[in-house]
Amino acid sequence: MKKTKGILAIVLHAHLPYIRHPDKERVxxxxxxxxxxxxxxxxxxxxxxxxxxxxxxxxxxxxxxPTLGSMFLDxxxxxxxxxxxxxxxxxxxxxxxxxxxxxxxxxxxxMYRNMFKTSLALFEKxxxxxxxxxxxxxxxxxxxxxxxxxxxxxxxxxxDQEKAIDAQVSVGAAWYRKHFHRxxxxxxxxxxxxxxxxxxxxxxxxxxxxxLDTHGVLHSIPKPRYATFAPVLSQxxxxxxxxxxxSSKQVWSSTEGYPGxxxxxxxxxxxxxxxxYDYVSPYFYSEQxxxxxxxxxxxxxxxxxxxxxCGVEAKRKAAEHAGNFMFNRQKQVEYISQFMDREPIxxxxxxxxxxxxxWFEGPQWLEFxxxxxxxxxxxxxxxxxxxxxKRYPVNQVVSPSPSSWGNNGYSEVWLDDCNDWIYxxxxxxxADMSELxxxxxxxxxxxxxxxxxxxxxxxxxxxxxQSSDWAFIMKADTFVGYAxxxxxxxxxxxxxxxxxxxxxxVDENYLSYLENRNNIFPDLDYRVFRxxxxxxxxxxx
Amino acid sequence: xxxxxxFQLPPFVxxxxxxxxxxxxxxxxxxxxxxxxxxxKIEDAWxxxxxxPNAHKILRVLKGEGSKQQxxxxxxxxxxxxSRYLYLSESGQRYQMELVLVGCNRTVVLLSSNFIVxxxxxxxxxxxxxxxxxxxxxxxxxRQLGGTSPLRWNISSPLAWQNFQPQQLELIVDAELIxxxxxxxxxxxxxxxxxxxxxxxxxxxxxxxLPEGCSIFPVKAxxxxxxxxxxxxxxxxxxxx
Numbered sequence: 001m002k003k004t005k006g007i008l009a010i011v012l013h014a015h016l017p018y019i020r021h022p023d024k025e026r027v028x029x030x031x032x033x034x035x036x037x038x039x040x041x042x043x044x045x046x047x048x049x050x051x052x053x054x055x056x057x058x059x060x061x062x063x064x065x066p067t068l069g070s071m072f073l074d075x076x077x078x079x080x081x082x083x084x085x086x087x088x089x090x091x092x093x094x095x096x097x098x099x100x101x102x103x104x105x106x107x108x109x110x111m112y113r114n115m116f117k118t119s120l121a122l123f124e125k126x127x128x129x130x131x132x133x134x135x136x137x138x139x140x141x142x143x144x145x146x147x148x149x150x151x152x153x154x155x156x157x158x159x160d161q162e163k164a165i166d167a168q169v170s171v172g173a174a175w176y177r178k179h180f181h182r183x184x185x186x187x188x189x190x191x192x193x194x195x196x197x198x199x200x201x202x203x204x205x206x207x208x209x210x211x212l213d214t215h216g217v218l219h220s221i222p223k224p225r226y227a228t229f230a231p232v233l234s235q236x237x238x239x240x241x242x243x244x245x246x247s248s249k250q251v252w253s254s255t256e257g258y259p260g261x262x263x264x265x266x267x268x269x270x271x272x273x274x275x276x277y278d279y280v281s282p283y284f285y286s287e288q289x290x291x292x293x294x295x296x297x298x299x300x301x302x303x304x305x306x307x308x309x310c311g312v313e314a315k316r317k318a319a320e321h322a323g324n325f326m327f328n329r330q331k332q333v334e335y336i337s338q339f340m341d342r343e344p345i346x347x348x349x350x351x352x353x354x355x356x357x358x359w360f361e362g363p364q365w366l367e368f369x370x371x372x373x374x375x376x377x378x379x380x381x382x383x384x385x386x387x388x389x390k391r392y393p394v395n396q397v398v399s400p401s402p403s404s405w406g407n408n409g410y411s412e413v414w415l416d417d418c419n420d421w422i423y424x425x426x427x428x429x430x431a432d433m434s435e436l437x438x439x440x441x442x443x444x445x446x447x448x449x450x451x452x453x454x455x456x457x458x459x460x461x462x463x464x465x466q467s468s469d470w471a472f473i474m475k476a477d478t479f480v481g482y483a484x485x486x487x488x489x490x491x492x493x494x495x496x497x498x499x500x501x502x503x504x505x506v507d508e509n510y511l512s513y514l515e516n517r518n519n520i521f522p523d524l525d526y527r528v529f530r531x532x533x534x535x536x537x538x539x540x541x
Numbered sequence: 542x543x544x545x546x547x548f549q550l551p552p553f554v555x556x557x558x559x560x561x562x563x564x565x566x567x568x569x570x571x572x573x574x575x576x577x578x579x580x581x582k583i584e585d586a587w588x589x590x591x592x593x594p595n596a597h598k599i600l601r602v603l604k605g606e607g608s609k610q611q612x613x614x615x616x617x618x619x620x621x622x623x624s625r626y627l628y629l630s631e632s633g634q635r636y637q638m639e640l641v642l643v644g645c646n647r648t649v650v651l652l653s654s655n656f657i658v659x660x661x662x663x664x665x666x667x668x669x670x671x672x673x674x675x676x677x678x679x680x681x682x683x684r685q686l687g688g689t690s691p692l693r694w695n696i697s698s699p700l701a702w703q704n705f706q707p708q709q710l711e712l713i714v715d716a717e718l719i720x721x722x723x724x725x726x727x728x729x730x731x732x733x734x735x736x737x738x739x740x741x742x743x744x745x746x747x748x749x750x751l752p753e754g755c756s757i758f759p760v761k762a763x764x765x766x767x768x769x770x771x772x773x774x775x776x777x778x779x780x781x782x
Binding site: 157158160161170174177178181182183185195196197200203204205206208218219220221222223225233234235236237238239389393394395396397401402403408409410411412415416420423424427428431442488489491492493495496499507509510513525527 | 547548550551553555557559561563564565566567568569573575577624633654655656657658659660661662663664665666667668669670671672673674675676677678679680681682683686726727729734735736738739740741765766
């Protein structure tokens with residue numbers, strides 16, 4: 001077999017903030033998870049299943065954040081997802097009937113009916129509601145490499161407290177160890193947010209590599225010899241892989257990217273907005289009109305009447321675009337490899353939800369791409385950053401530049417006039433949590449159990465307040481009320497717990513309520529926020 | 542079922558009655574600074590400047606660190622609780638902020654912020670290349686942090702340097718304890734009840750001060766799924782004669 005000249009590393013970042021409201025029946029924001037499971041995660045698992053059965057060589061890197069993974073495992077959300085699917089089956093059955101005499105829409109209605117039916121069967125029967133285990137099994141089979149991430153997707157460059165960074169990283173790494181039964185080698189920095197202050201925490205968890213946006217590596221000091229086509233190392237012994245500009249643009253760009261092709265399904269034109277309110281409203285998660293997930297039109301183009309969606313045509317386009325993407329990577333590798341003493345690696349990170357949720361045909365495109373790379377050429381192969389490091393452990397040592405993959409490349413998305421008010425509170429509760437963490441408690445001693453639980457819940461509230469999603473939503477001006485409320489209530493819960501802990505007056509009713517409601521990280525130990533005491537432990541290596 | 546409205550939450554307030562100064566990097570040239578100074582702290586500072594009527598508060602930007610730190614800008618501020626965006630012309634630098642009360646005869650530093658590093662913003666002109674293996678750097682960084690490896694460890698004395706009188710003979714001796722071991726990678730190890738980080742291969746090393754008398758170090762290992770546990774208890778006695 002001809003030797004390949006370079007490696008393509010596709011990285012899918014799977015994340016959603018922790019949204020779970022046991023005291024409410026239907027919560028609009030919980031729908032984000034249900035849509036993502038149906039449109040992205042089940043299609044991805046089905047794709048991996050086919051690769052496995054047909055022996056298609058596949059190496060894809062995935063980060064599954066602890067918040068998303070914990071929601072995958074939550075019995076309440078699992079049951080609610082089943083309820084959601086049953087509701088969607090009902091709506092899609094009605095749609096089959098409604099479109100019976102509309103041939104231009106009927107086949108699409110049938111597609112949705114099949115999609116919900118298949119999703120229910122996969123979720124209930126095949127995966128027994130446990131999607132995290134399904135992904136873990138594909139990692140064990142060698143199809144994917146799962147990397148760790150921060151506890152609640154905290155944006156590290158905007159954390160001034162060292163222990164806040166440390167807690168986000170160490171809780172994320174511990175969650176990974178617990179669920180994937182191995183030490184994490186790679187780590188997804190939320191929003192690719194890097195500042196040099198994160199390195200010590202990553203180092204302490206034995207992390208080998210992270211991914212930065214292009215300029216994080218390109219602007220390193222000194223200049224990286226191989227640009228983003230090989231990793232660079234920092235003095236802390238961590239490898240930094242830089243996002244490739246070309247492959248990113250072809251998929252991400254709203255103007256030049258594939259997902260904007262006129263044949264693909266239009267995300268925004270949903271029957272939730274088109275059909276009679278009384279007909280669709282029983283399927284809404286709020287009183288306002290919203291998305292149902294059933295959409296009958298293709299993007300069609302600007303200033304033209306929307307055309308009915310044609311699944312066959314869209315699939316043909318996905319195949320064509322996969323071929324085009326592969327061709328461009330081949331040319332890129334052929335050119336770059338002339339200037340390198342090793343195989344170049346092309347790092348192509350994407351939000352996992354781009355595939356299926358935002359870009360409906362994304363999973364098809366990905367499947368075509370993997371198959372084409374495996375069988376239609378010999379220039380490139382799929383690989384992971386972890387494998388690349390094992391093969392090429394010696395790399396250039398630099399200082400990477402602080403950066404993120406947000407708009408304009410730094411922290412402007414998460415630090416702006418509309419969301420800067422949150423940082424005073426996030427900084428204070430992290431500092432106060434570090435102080436609370438100095439409290440010595442033995443949960444085995446009678447009478448101290450309640451305080452121990454309260455301290456752990458206080459730590460949970462701090463972590464949940466730190467999710468980068470809240471600041472992002474405020475900036476995106478979408479669900480601002482929800483994001484502000486989440487930030488404020490986690491801060492207020494922390495404040496109340498702090499007061500009760502310090503005055504030894506923990507209200508068990510309230511604590512139990514919080515433990516049930518914000519139940520992420522059941523094993524969390526508040527001492528993750530503790531500064532190592534010089535007199536006891538001089539240093540932990 | 543309980544619901545949130547059943548429980549009273551404290552009001553969401555901006556004031557924490559604590560003194561702090563925090564600095565965050567927005568982009569290459571802009572930083573965001575917020576602060577709070579308690580009444581006690583400001584009153585104490587006024588006392589120190591002898592209630593100088595011309596004394597005023599300024600937010601000072603310092604570049605670099607340690608003895609090389611230099612003041613690059615000063616912005617007057619009024620409020621004891623506030624925030625503002627500041628422009629820094631030089632990218633790729635290490636900065637720190639200070640909030641100071643400046644009197645005619647004396648300047649009192651009220652607060653110092655965290656350190657920040659601003660983005661480099663452009664391609665580096667520096668082309669010197671250093672190449673190394675990831676494990677080599679990892680080990681060396683561990684040592685730099687003060688840690689040691691079970692296989693290659695050097696004990697550094699924790700004693701502070703002292704100037705001895707030339708005509709006297711003095712002797713100071715202390716001792717440290719290095720506790721090290723290895724568990725199945727991925728399992729958790731607890732020392733004295735606290736979970737401790739392990740290396741990629743499952744090994745761990747802890748360095749303790751060792752007081753006179755008997756010190757007990759219960760070490761407990763727990764498998765991934767929590768189904769298996771193993772405990773060992775080294776008891777170390779230090780006696781000095």
